[in-house]
Amino acid sequence: MRAVRVTGYHQPLRLDEVPEPVVTGPHDVLVEVGGAGVCRTDLHILEGQWAAKSGVALPYTIGHENAGWVTAVGSAVTNVTEGDKVIMHPLVTCGLCRACRDGDDVHCETSRFPGIDTDGGYAEILKTSARSVVRLDDRLEPADVAALADAGLTAYHAVAKAARRLRAGDRVVMIGAGGLGHIGIQVMAALSPAEIIVVDRNPDAVKLAVGVGARHGVVASGGQVDEVLQLTGGHGAEVVIDFVGEGGSTAEGLRMTRRAGDYHVVGYGENIDVPTIDLISAEINIIGNLVGSYNDLAALMALAAQGRVTLHTAKYALDDFQQAIDDLTAGRVRGRAILVP
Missing domain, CATH: 3.90.180.10 (Medium-chain alcohol dehydrogenases, catalytic domain)
Structure with a gap:
């Protein structure tokens, strides 16, 4: 064969x-x-x-x-x-x-x-x-x-885990609307009442994200963190799911996470560099996700x-x-x- x-x-x-x-x-x-x-x-x-x-x-x-x-x-x-x-x-x-x-x-x-x-x-x-x-x-x-x-199974696993803590009125930021992300958006829309915000550098991917369940689409062109903070009343989201995990997305994802929020890592490629005092003072959880x-x-x-x-x-x-x-x-x-x- x-x-x-x-x-x-x-x-x-x-x-x-x-x-x-x-x-x-x-x-x-x-x-x-x-x-x-x-x-x-x-x-x-x-x-x-x-x-x-x-x-x-x-x-x-x-x-x-x-x-x-x-x-x-x-x-x-x-x-x-x-x-x-x-x-x-x-x-x-x-x-x-x-x-x-x-x-x-x-x-x-x-x-x-x-x-x-x-x-x-x-x-x-x-x-x-x-x-x-x-x-x-x-x-x-x-x-x-x-x-x-x-790709779908990994997205489902991360989203289903994250959705367990989300309720109506909460917000979830999903970084990356590509192969994993566009599946994760649909799963989140099916499993959770939370408002979905999607961040991607590709305008076509953002358009697709809004078409499959996202409430807001943010094109990552330099001001994406500020835009997400504006959409979340300055607090950040209860949950951030990072399907990218490289190119600076980890630092940005943590900045988008509100106090006592969960930052889920799905994509990989870079290290997470965060002072432990920031984790403790904000009580942010960093959660890894496999398949x-x-x-x-x-x-x-x-x-x-x-x-x-x-x-x-x-x-x-x-x-x-x-x-x-x-x-x-x-x-x-x-x-x-x-x-x-």
């Missing part, structure tokens, strides 16, 4: 012919990939940022946002059958450790991460586990929802089936993987880029 492989860091990806995966264990599930999201994490992989953390041996196939059709299952699989449309939770988990038994499978002690530390979905067939597949509603198609497996759980993904798919979360996509053939990478790098993708084998 064809697969897009990392053959070396700081080197271009390569389309190769590789053996198809086979069922070897009772809980294995093979999926014909119908869509694989192209994520900024893939760019960080190529830059070598994940090399030490993942410990993966090169070459390998990337792609961690995947959906498609089941083609084969192991002897103990009962939740899906051949032909089912599925989206894959990005982790393959054990189900036996304390985290898994608590429903917190994101922190599984022995998890594998296809596309990060083992072969992923920039390919025609992906091997995963029965614990990782969520059946799709008949109204959903794999290529339309694939990036919800990570969501299997149950989070199932809930997100329910919102998608109801039409309350729609993924904006740009689709590319597998052969055009480099164009997708180049477009993402250059900021030409509105929403999420999807490879369709």
Whole structure:
């Protein structure tokens, strides 16, 4: 089968012919990939940022946002059958450790991460586990929802966590309305009565944000902090969710957070530099967010089936993987880029 492989860091990806995966264990599930999201994490992989953390041996196939059709299952699989449309939770988990038994499978002690530390979905067939597949509603198609497996799931996890403290009359600032942000805005509008303020440097992204649920859109052109403070009566927002995490957004996000507020970090790339006395005196909480759980993904798919979360996509053939990478790098993708084998 064809697969897009990392053959070396700081080197271009390569389309190769590789053996198809086979069922070897009772809980294995093979999926014909119908869509694989192209994520900024893939760019960080190529830059070598994940090399030490993942410990993966090169070459390998990337792609961690995947959906498609089941083609084969192991002897103990009962939740899906051949032909089912599925989206894959990005982790393959054990189900036996304390985290898994608590429903917190994101922190599984022995998890594998296809596309990060083992072969992923920039390919025609992906091997995963029965614990990782969520059946799709008949109204959903794999290529339309694939990036919800990570970008959408990460956004859902952060927003659902933040929404638990928000009530009518509160305000939430969301920094970044791109691939994650435009999903997070829709989820926030579905889960919370809070007034949504979105900040992005791209006027088209701000326009999209207002169209999918934001009350206010702020173009980041230098005065965005002051504009947000004006919109919040000078106090800042009860919650700030930063989908960028670099380029100065962390300092700005903290300045937009009101006293006793929560600043959620989702995007990454820079350090947070804040005097501890400022945290203590304002009692601000800084909260990290990883990808969501299997149950989070199932809930997100329910919102998608109801039409309350729609993924904006740009689709590319597998052969055009480099164009997708180049477009993402250059900021030409509105929403999420999807490879369709």
